[in-house]
Amino acid sequence: MTAIPREKSLDSTRAFLSEGYAFISTRCERFQSDLFETRIMLAKAVCMMGAEAAREFYEPGRFTRKQALPKPTLWLLQDQSSAQVLDGAAHRHRKQMLMSLMTPTAIRRLSDLVADEWRSRIARWRDADEIVLHQEVEDVLCGAVCNWAGVPLTGSEASARTREFAAMIDGAGAVGPRNWRGMLMRRRTERWARGVVEKLRSGEIGPSDGAAAHVIARHRDLEGKLLDRSTAAVELINVLRPTVAVARYITFGALALHDHPECRERLQAGDDEYLEFFVQEVRRYYPFFPVVAGRVLQEFAWRGRRFEQGEWVILDLYGTNHDPRSWHEPGRFRPERFRHWDGNAYSFIPQGGGDHIAGHRCAGEWITVELLKTAMRLLTREMSYRVPPQDLRVDLSRMPAIPKSQFRIDDVRGL
Numbered sequence: 001m002t003a004i005p006r007e008k009s010l011d012s013t014r015a016f017l018s019e020g021y022a023f024i025s026t027r028c029e030r031f032q033s034d035l036f037e038t039r040i041m042l043a044k045a046v047c048m049m050g051a052e053a054a055r056e057f058y059e060p061g062r063f064t065r066k067q068a069l070p071k072p073t074l075w076l077l078q079d080q081s082s083a084q085v086l087d088g089a090a091h092r093h094r095k096q097m098l099m100s101l102m103t104p105t106a107i108r109r110l111s112d113l114v115a116d117e118w119r120s121r122i123a124r125w126r127d128a129d130e131i132v133l134h135q136e137v138e139d140v141l142c143g144a145v146c147n148w149a150g151v152p153l154t155g156s157e158a159s160a161r162t163r164e165f166a167a168m169i170d171g172a173g174a175v176g177p178r179n180w181r182g183m184l185m186r187r188r189t190e191r192w193a194r195g196v197v198e199k200l201r202s203g204e205i206g207p208s209d210g211a212a213a214h215v216i217a218r219h220r221d222l223e224g225k226l227l228d229r230s231t232a233a234v235e236l237i238n239v240l241r242p243t244v245a246v247a248r249y250i251t252f253g254a255l256a257l258h259d260h261p262e263c264r265e266r267l268q269a270g271d272d273e274y275l276e277f278f279v280q281e282v283r284r285y286y287p288f289f290p291v292v293a294g295r296v297l298q299e300f301a302w303r304g305r306r307f308e309q310g311e312w313v314i315l316d317l318y319g320t321n322h323d324p325r326s327w328h329e330p331g332r333f334r335p336e337r338f339r340h341w342d343g344n345a346y347s348f349i350p351q352g353g354g355d356h357i358a359g360h361r362c363a364g365e366w367i368t369v370e371l372l373k374t375a376m377r378l379l380t381r382e383m384s385y386r387v388p389p390q391d392l393r394v395d396l397s398r399m400p401a402i403p404k405s406q407f408r409i410d411d412v413r414g415l
């Protein structure tokens with residue numbers, strides 16, 4: 001077995017937090033290697049990147065997500081007892097239930113609800129001096145997804161839920177106050193979600209077959225038992241919160257339209273093939289989830305190294321999406337590249353790679369793509385706006401990233 005490069009410093013936690021999305025790829029380039037060893041929070045970790053690394057990482061059954069994320073991050077993301085920390089048959093069974101929510105008809109319905117909610121706000125935006133697009137879109141998505149899931153919210157509940165979900169998403173990659181705020185907000189959302197599950201089970205919230213909250217509340221595990229109330233609440237939150245998180249990609253999409261007026265023209269003209277390329281390029285180019293992490297379940301060898309059971313491995317998602325071996329001029333925003341994309345499930349991994357059911361690839365990827373398309377259509381074909389001077393820089397050391405000003409617009413008009 002060959003030795004792989006090792007970071008010299010005793011611990012890389014500070015470097016990871018300050019370099020953010022670039023941490024793994026910069027070192028891989030320096031070491032001229034797809035992988036290296038380091039210590040993060042004093043624990044030994046193997047960091048890796050690239051399509052071949054992703055193929056190893058997403059081999060079904062090879063890794064578990066249990067004890068793979070620091071607890072404060074896990075709590076704000078999928079949480080204990082969620083599908084993400086299950087393995088084997090139990091994971092497949094839970095994941096099948098989640099994927100059953102993702103039919104083309106259901107996704108279309110969610111997109112229509114988002115479009116309706118968005119259109120109803122255009123009049124309000126027209127009357128405002130200025131709006132912060134990212135926050136408005138979070139509101140739109142939260143109202144629409146709760147309605148879609150079968151748990152419609154009143155006005156004041158909707159803004160409370162939006163702020164809670166937003167704080168969880170924003171706090172997940174942070175250490176300190178941003179993370180603590182997310183935790184506090186998560187406790188409130190959990191109380192609400194447990195109440196929802198109870199009301200669904202007692203019939204206080206009426207049946208609405210096929211809606212996500214009902215499917216989750218009625219789901220039975222492999223032994224035929226209903227999920228306990230907390231687990232059902234966690235899974236409900238895991239559908240609602242990440243849908244609100246799509247607002248980040250929509251904001252990046254708006255930034256791309258602003259920076260590349262030629263793309264806007266093509267979308268405005270109704271070119272739906274190009275729209276598909278455009279949203280995929282938004283997901284490839286802009287930073288969202290920096291990495292995923294796992295612990296080895298089944299030993300294996302790769303690049304001359306033996307990966308022992310329990311070892312901690314961190315896969316660079318952002319670096320893989322920007323790997324020049326897979327992507328020509330990866331630092332350029334160029335939607336056309338997707339015209340000739342080979343569909344490789346390991347080189348384009350903004351939401352994980354491999355198979356959706358057999359592995360841990362994101363359950364909401366199709367929703368994400370569809371909502372991004374809907375939003376880009378609305379931004380280019382149903383409204384006009386001005387982008388006033390503001391700080392649109394994206395700081396790659398802040399996880400999760402967002403343009404500094406969160407994209408402010410004014411002079412909004414419906415078309």
Ligand code: HEM
Nearest residue numbers: 083084239242243245246288289292351352360362363364
């Ligand atoms: C906003 C954009 C999104 C991004 C960037 C994103 C990213 C990710 C990533 C990186 C993973 C982990 C993959 C792994 O562990 O290997 C994941 C898992 C997951 N995501 Fe998403 N996601 C997004 C939206 C969504 C949406 C809209 C939903 C649901 C409606 C969703 C539900 C899930 C679930 C349930 C899992 C756990 C899957 C499993 O462990 O089998 N995500 N997502």
